[in-house]
Amino acid sequence: MSDTRFSTTEKDILQELMNIGFGQAAADLAQVIGLSIELSIPDIQLFKVCELSRHMAEKMAGEQEFSLVEQYFLGKFQGIALLALPARSGKKLVSLFGLQDQCNWSSENLEMLEKEAMIEVGNILIGACVGKITELLNDVVLFSPPRMMIQDVRDSILPNHLFAPGSLAISLKTVFHFERKKITGQLFLIANQDSIAWLKTALNTFMEQYE
Amino acid sequence: MTTLLIVDDSPIARQILRKCLPNDDDFTVLEACDGRDAIEKFRQFRPAITFMDMTMPVMDGFAAIAEIRRMNPQAVIIAATADVQPKARKRIADLGALMLLPKPVSPGSIRDALSRARVALEGETQG
Ligand SMILES: [Mg+2]
Numbered sequence: 001m002s003d004t005r006f007s008t009t010e011k012d013i014l015q016e017l018m019n020i021g022f023g024q025a026a027a028d029l030a031q032v033i034g035l036s037i038e039l040s041i042p043d044i045q046l047f048k049v050c051e052l053s054r055h056m057a058e059k060m061a062g063e064q065e066f067s068l069v070e071q072y073f074l075g076k077f078q079g080i081a082l083l084a085l086p087a088r089s090g091k092k093l094v095s096l097f098g099l100q101d102q103c104n105w106s107s108e109n110l111e112m113l114e115k116e117a118m119i120e121v122g123n124i125l126i127g128a129c130v131g132k133i134t135e136l137l138n139d140v141v142l143f144s145p146p147r148m149m150i151q152d153v154r155d156s157i158l159p160n161h162l163f164a165p166g167s168l169a170i171s172l173k174t175v176f177h178f179e180r181k182k183i184t185g186q187l188f189l190i191a192n193q194d195s196i197a198w199l200k201t202a203l204n205t206f207m208e209q210y211e
Numbered sequence: 212m213t214t215l216l217i218v219d220d221s222p223i224a225r226q227i228l229r230k231c232l233p234n235d236d237d238f239t240v241l242e243a244c245d246g247r248d249a250i251e252k253f254r255q256f257r258p259a260i261t262f263m264d265m266t267m268p269v270m271d272g273f274a275a276i277a278e279i280r281r282m283n284p285q286a287v288i289i290a291a292t293a294d295v296q297p298k299a300r301k302r303i304a305d306l307g308a309l310m311l312l313p314k315p316v317s318p319g320s321i322r323d324a325l326s327r328a329r330v331a332l333e334g335e336t337q338g
Pocket residue numbers: 019219220221264265266267
């Protein structure tokens with residue numbers, strides 16, 4: 001089995017890459033919805049795949065209900081991106097996309113619209129963030145279409161085809177706040193054990209240009 | 212000899228910036244790990260040019276730029292940040308920073324930023 005331990009330096013590099021990736025993502029989203037995001041310092045953690053729900057629940061303590069948008073990224077860096085937004089933020093996001101004037105929506109359609117708004121926010125943030133990080137690490141990833149996850153965060157499990165039970169995963173997490181709208185979201189990029197081995201090499205190669 | 216202050220909570224980001232400095236120049240490089248540390252180092256050493264990260268614990272770059280510019284309204288500050296949103300760009304400009312340098316920095320982008328900083332510094336001594 002390959003060495004999956006991460007040195008402090010490797011974590012620092014990853015944290016800075018997540019910082020850059022999410023900065024890019026926020027700028028891309030701001031262009032679409034005209035609203036700024038307050039950034040924070042990313043958090044990097046390794047955990048056991050079977051402990052995902054505990055990992056997520058720990059990270060998301062305090063908030064009652066979340067909606068999750070999920071999207072897979074597949075490259076040498078591969079895993080799942082999860083965007084967690086307060087369940088009731090859909091309405092605010094709909095207005096940001098300029099769709100609030102269409103008041104002839106039935107409540108059922110409105111719900112759909114809210115879902116679409118969340119999915120679109122996820123699509124932009126995840127695509128830009130993962131895209132930037134992998135670009136800096138010389139990888140190319142493919143994305144699955146983003147979708148809403150229905151089950152409760154606390155029950156979520158990682159898909160077996162990407163995350164072998166008993167293996168390790170690495171989580172890159174950023175908390176962010178939308179200015180004026182009082183929406184706090186969290187973006188998790190969770191990569192599988194194969195990615196961890198590749199990441200270690202890629203991070204060291206990335207730093208070689210600065211040594 | 213030019214004194215530079217590199218402010219960033221990420222030791223890796225500080226290392227990258229340091230390594231991107233042109234090596235044909237004579238610099239004294241100081242480092243600070245957050246806004247409060249930056250203000251302290253600025254007060255003590257009066258660096259000619261300050262590279263400032265924005266997202267930091269304890270005190271962020273926005274507050275630190277404001278405070279440093281209060282201490283010295285001529286202070287030459289380059290915001291080296293991953294926050295490239297229009298709002299951040301505007302806040303950084305409004306605070307009187309010389310420019311925004313998007314991360315990751317490169318030898319080329321640092322060279323350009325330093326020449327702009329030198330022009331600003333010359334303007335100061337002449338004005
Ligand atoms: Mg920072």
